[in-house]
Each structure stands twice: as structure tokens, then as C-alpha cells.
Amino acid sequence: MSENLERSESLELCSDEELLTRFRQGQLDVFGPLVRRYERELYGYLRRYLGDDALAEDVFQNTFVQVFQNIDKYQDGKPVRPWLYTIATNQAIDALRRAGRRQAVSLDQLRTTDANGELHSLLDLMPSAAVDPFERLEQEERRERVRASVDQLPEHLRLTVILAYYQGMKYREIAEVLGIPVGTVKSRLHVALQKLQEAWRAGAAALE
Amino acid sequence: MEQDLIGYLLNLLDDDSAQNVERELQQSAEARRKLTRLRRSMAPLAYDNAPPVPPSDLVFKTLRKVAETACRKEVSRTGLASGRQAGPKVPLSSSPASGKARWRRIDVLIAASIALIGLLMVPPAIVLLRESQHRVACANNLRELYTGLSTWAADHNNTLPGPEREGPLARAGVVMVRLHDGQLLGSPRQANCPANQVRNPPHIPSARELERLFECNRASYEQLVRRMGGCYSYHLGYVRPETNSLERVSFECDKLTPILADRPPRPEEGPGWNARNSPNHAGRGQNVLKVGGNVQFVTSRYLDGDDIYLNRKRRCRAGEAPNDNVLGPSETPPLSD
Incomplete structure (x- = not known):
């Protein structure tokens, strides 16, 4: 032993x-x-x-x-x-x-947002150390909204976001994993972030 | 440039590219503004930062699946399954005798593969298992020592061996000397806790040897008394207030009185030595042998609110009262110098 x-x-x-x-x-x-x-x-x-x-x-x-x-x-x-x-x-x-393809997550889920219409306004709602149950619920809601918006991205963009942001891979490594040039990875990530911003804005605007 | 800024923010760039971006940021206010804007726009992603947690048996299931796959491949390669599509789901009973033998061989292959691949998959579990085995081995060792202690007590008015008040035998580890002299110790190895995996047993001197060394060579004496008690700690007795005499533990006292245990940390073993558990079991606790003969692994130094390694004055010396039990490492004298 x-x-x-x-x-x-x-x-x-x-x-x-x-x-x-x-x-x-x-x-x-x-x-x-x-x-x-x-x-x-x-x-x-x-x-x-x-x-x-x-x-x-x-x-x-x-x-x-x-x-x-x-x-x-x-x-x-x-x-x-x-x-x-x-x-x-x-x-x-x-x-x-x-x-079969995963069940698509509707962007309608974003309509529950209480943000003020601007993407950066979400920043003001960054998670805090508060342990208040209401605050915890809000944090959970925000997490779900973000996850839903990432899930809604086209497959190739979603993969790029997950590998770059959540898995912490370098551009070079992502290119190797996906078998595409580094330049394509960069542009995919750029497009993905633009789409996410649009989605967050749309979700916020839907409330207005 | 924006793509490189994104890469810079998310640490996606190689070193050279990251340095280029840093230079650009130092020179260009526009680049700095862009970076701030990008940082804010990506910030919501952080809401979903908690990584998904895998099921606890994922590694095991994976290794099992790999092993099964490997076996199936091996079976089809060697023709063990007589050209039939092999699979462990074929019931044993449906096979003829020779088939049974074949499937048993496959089972052995699967078991061997799992063993080979999976044996080392969870060191934390192995560590816990090893610690648990050591605790049991240590407890068994203490029980064997108890046999010697009780035999000694039977010949000494039901009193346990313990240190003298002063002189060469005024050290906690004298308990081992008494057992050794009385031929009540199976082996000097018994002074070592199995958890410590000390290869060499300590030298346990005779009382006469101790007395001689005490007179002739005090330095060697001090070295010897430190080692002779091995990895354990021994009851130092208590001082009877009325007579100021040092009393030893009697076998007739409370059966839950601790008499022997894994040794406590020594002062040279770092800060908090007088508050930590024994080092023998990775600091998780200590085995304690009691007058009644039972051994208990306790995760705290305190038994019924009493620190078993310190007396009421917070010193590792004999107790201040009959119920102030103190167990000291081998070199400990019962009374203050």
C-alpha cells in the first residue's frame, strides 16, 4: 500500500x-x-x-x-x-x-431582467458578498440569464466563448482544438461578444 | 486591435503579443478607453463563473468503461470469444463448460485492467485508508502494551508503572524500562506507533543502565531517555496536595482514566505545540489507552474537558489532583526542575 x-x-x-x-x-x-x-x-x-x-x-x-x-x-x-x-x-x-440538437434556450428568458437598458448597467449588479436571500436569488437569476444568452449563440461561437472565457485557453490552443486558424478564433470571439452584448441589450430593452 | 485587446483582457495572448498590447496601451489613450469599454461589456460573463461539479464517481466509472473496452478489444483480438461478438453481458449459464472458462478468463481480464488502471486513481482515498489502517494497528499495539501493564500492576499492588519523583528514573518513558526489565514487552518495536513507520526500534535500557548513564554521562542519558519511550506518552502521576507526594495511577481508579497515548507535539515542533494533536496520525487525533483496557481514537486533546497532555497549570508535568491526568512524552520529568 x-x-x-x-x-x-x-x-x-x-x-x-x-x-x-x-x-x-x-x-x-x-x-x-x-x-x-x-x-x-x-x-x-x-x-x-x-x-x-x-x-x-x-x-x-x-x-x-x-x-x-x-x-x-x-x-x-x-x-x-x-x-x-x-x-x-x-x-x-x-x-x-x-x-438531436439541444432544446434551444429562448432569449425571452432575458425579459425578466431589471437592468436599465444598457449593457454596462449590469455591472452595477455584480455579485457582492451579501448573503441576503433576496440578493442570492438575484445573483442566481443573473447567472441564468448569462448562461441562457451564451447558450443562444451559434454553435461555433459558443464553443469559442466557452474555451476562451470559461476554460482559459490561449488563442493558439483554441485554434488547435477547433482546427481553425488563430485569426478565425479571434474574429469568432469578437463576433460572439458583440452578439452577447446585443442579446443583453435586447433583454433589457424588452422590459421597457 | 480590438481582438487583441479582448485577448489581452482574457489572457488569451502569447507573451509577445501581450507585450505588444501593453506597449500600445501605454502610448494610446484611445486604446485604454477601448480596453475599459470592453472590460465593462464582458463583465456580465462573470455571473456564471462557478464551474459545474462532476459526479463523485465519474473517475471510477470512466476507468471501468475504459477497462471494459480494453478487454473487449483484447477478446476480439485473441479470439477468446470464438469469433462471436464478445460482451460481458452474455450470461455464464448459457455457455458450455469451455465457454464458462473463457468468460471467467474475460472477467479476470476486466478485473486486472480495472486494478491496473484504477488502483492509483484516488490518492486521497488511499491516504485516508492508510491512515485508518495505521490507527487500527496503533490501537492494537496499545492493547498489547496493556497486557504487559496489567501483568506488572498485578505484581505491584495494582499500581501502574510510572516515573520516580527524582533521579535517573524520573522520566515518563520509564514505563517502557519497567516493562522491558519485567520481560513484559514483546518487542522494543512496540514503543513505536505503526503510523510513524520508524524502521528501527528504540533502544530500551534497563533501569541499571539508566542509573549508570545518569551518573557517568548525562548527555547520553538525556538522549536515551528521549528515545526510550518511542512514539507514545505515559501517565506522569499526580501530586497529592496534602502530602506533596507523587502518586501513580491505580488499576482500581476510574476505568476511563487515560494511561498511555500517542505522544503530543514537542516544543521544537513549532508554534502551537501545546495545543495540537499528536503528530503520529497526521495531527488528526490520537489513540488513548485507558485503565479499563479500551483504546479510543480521539480527535481532540481534551477528554471530559481535561487536556491529557497538560496539567491544570498548563504544564506537561504531573497532575495537580487525582483527576488531573497528564501524559508526557518519554523525556518528561513528573515534577518541575
Whole structure:
């Protein structure tokens, strides 16, 4: 047991690339630490993208099945993170196709907003440390409105926003994951943010 | 430029590009205004910053699925399933004898794969399991020591061994010396808590050796008394106020009286040493052996409101009253110097 523990502690210090290289060389026990290392991050990504717990769980599992089966295609030293995201994204797109498109979220949900018509006015409602139940409810509502507006974006823009904003990837990494030029990533993100602003404005104006 | 500003705000740029943007921002008021506007326009995204939480068994389920897939692949590759589409769902009972053997082999493959892949998947769980095993091993060790203590007490008017008031035997760890001299100690290893995984057992001297060292070489004596009690702490007795005599614990007292426990932190082990749990079990608590023979793992130094490692004057010395129980590490004298 202590031998296992020491070994697992030493694996914790390995980079992702070292883990995959070892796995490719036949060291099976590095696979568990790799899955655990990406558990939160990759599940979080898939859950945001797919909008469904069960589907996200299924795709997460299939992603690592694919890693296992396609380990021969991994080139030693190549950054693992974008490679994993590429597999996960492809799996997620396939899953969406199989399940039929997600039910679109209506922008009508934004009509409950109490903002004053300007995008920047939302800033004044940034979450505070208040624990007042009413305030908490308001924060939850704002979160839902933002999520709905991101969900409403076209697929390719939504993916870009999630990877850039929520997953914290560099332009270069996003380009690698989506298989598009960096310039396209930049313009997609720019367009996505413009659309989000429009949506937030429209939602606020609907109240007036 | 706006796209680079977005990248700068969200940390999407490589270092070179980020430096270019910084230079532009220093030189251009227009760029700074744009940045402020973009920052404000993106701010609402922060409302949804809480990351989704994965189900607790996600890693296990994933590894299981991978293992099953690997086994299926192996089965079809080696022809174990006789060219049939293999799958673990085929009932054992429907297979002929040879088929049963094959499926058992597949089961073994699956189990092996899960073991290989999943064994190391949750170090925190392994750590907890290991700690739990050490607590149990430590408790068993204390119970074995109890056997020796009770035998010693039977020959000494039902009194437990303990330190003398003064002289070479005036240290808490003398309990081990008494057990050792009485051949009541299975092995010196028993002075070590299994959680500490100390490879070498301490040298437990005879009382005569201690007396000799005390006279001839005080430095060696001090080193020895610190080690002889190993990883545990021992009852220091109490001072009877009326007579000012040092009294030892009797086997006839309250059965819940603590007599031996994992040792407390020492002063050199950092701030808060006199308030923390024993270091033996990662600071989570300590095993305490009681007069009745039971061992309890307690997560606090306090038993019934009494700090088992300090007396009422907050000193690691003998108690101030019969119910002021103090357990000190090996080198502790019962009375103040």
C-alpha cells in the first residue's frame, strides 16, 4: 500500500505529457491519475457545452475511451491539453448529433431582467458578498440569464466563448482544438461578444 | 486591435503579443478607453463563473468503461470469444463448460485492467485508508502494551508503572524500562506507533543502565531517555496536595482514566505545540489507552474537558489532583526542575 502511495505521489508530479508518454510505453497505471487530473476541468467544459449532466458524463467517459484506443496517435511531447480537448469536442459534437440538437434556450428568458437598458448597467449588479436571500436569488437569476444568452449563440461561437472565457485557453490552443486558424478564433470571439452584448441589450430593452 | 485587446483582457495572448498590447496601451489613450469599454461589456460573463461539479464517481466509472473496452478489444483480438461478438453481458449459464472458462478468463481480464488502471486513481482515498489502517494497528499495539501493564500492576499492588519523583528514573518513558526489565514487552518495536513507520526500534535500557548513564554521562542519558519511550506518552502521576507526594495511577481508579497515548507535539515542533494533536496520525487525533483496557481514537486533546497532555497549570508535568491526568512524552520529568 505504501509503495503504491509513493508511486502515485510521484505520478502526481509528472507533467501530462510525461504521463501520456509513459502510458504509450505500456505503463497502464498512469491512466487513472490522468483522468483524475482532468476530471473537473473537462467535465466542466463538457457540461457547459452540452448543457446536460448525463450527456456530459457520457462524453467525458467516451473521451478517455478514445484516448485509450488512440494512444498510438499521440506524439511524444505534444501538449496534452489541446489534444484532450480536441477529442472531447469531437465526441461532444457527435453526441449532440446523436441526441438531436439541444432544446434551444429562448432569449425571452432575458425579459425578466431589471437592468436599465444598457449593457454596462449590469455591472452595477455584480455579485457582492451579501448573503441576503433576496440578493442570492438575484445573483442566481443573473447567472441564468448569462448562461441562457451564451447558450443562444451559434454553435461555433459558443464553443469559442466557452474555451476562451470559461476554460482559459490561449488563442493558439483554441485554434488547435477547433482546427481553425488563430485569426478565425479571434474574429469568432469578437463576433460572439458583440452578439452577447446585443442579446443583453435586447433583454433589457424588452422590459421597457 | 480590438481582438487583441479582448485577448489581452482574457489572457488569451502569447507573451509577445501581450507585450505588444501593453506597449500600445501605454502610448494610446484611445486604446485604454477601448480596453475599459470592453472590460465593462464582458463583465456580465462573470455571473456564471462557478464551474459545474462532476459526479463523485465519474473517475471510477470512466476507468471501468475504459477497462471494459480494453478487454473487449483484447477478446476480439485473441479470439477468446470464438469469433462471436464478445460482451460481458452474455450470461455464464448459457455457455458450455469451455465457454464458462473463457468468460471467467474475460472477467479476470476486466478485473486486472480495472486494478491496473484504477488502483492509483484516488490518492486521497488511499491516504485516508492508510491512515485508518495505521490507527487500527496503533490501537492494537496499545492493547498489547496493556497486557504487559496489567501483568506488572498485578505484581505491584495494582499500581501502574510510572516515573520516580527524582533521579535517573524520573522520566515518563520509564514505563517502557519497567516493562522491558519485567520481560513484559514483546518487542522494543512496540514503543513505536505503526503510523510513524520508524524502521528501527528504540533502544530500551534497563533501569541499571539508566542509573549508570545518569551518573557517568548525562548527555547520553538525556538522549536515551528521549528515545526510550518511542512514539507514545505515559501517565506522569499526580501530586497529592496534602502530602506533596507523587502518586501513580491505580488499576482500581476510574476505568476511563487515560494511561498511555500517542505522544503530543514537542516544543521544537513549532508554534502551537501545546495545543495540537499528536503528530503520529497526521495531527488528526490520537489513540488513548485507558485503565479499563479500551483504546479510543480521539480527535481532540481534551477528554471530559481535561487536556491529557497538560496539567491544570498548563504544564506537561504531573497532575495537580487525582483527576488531573497528564501524559508526557518519554523525556518528561513528573515534577518541575
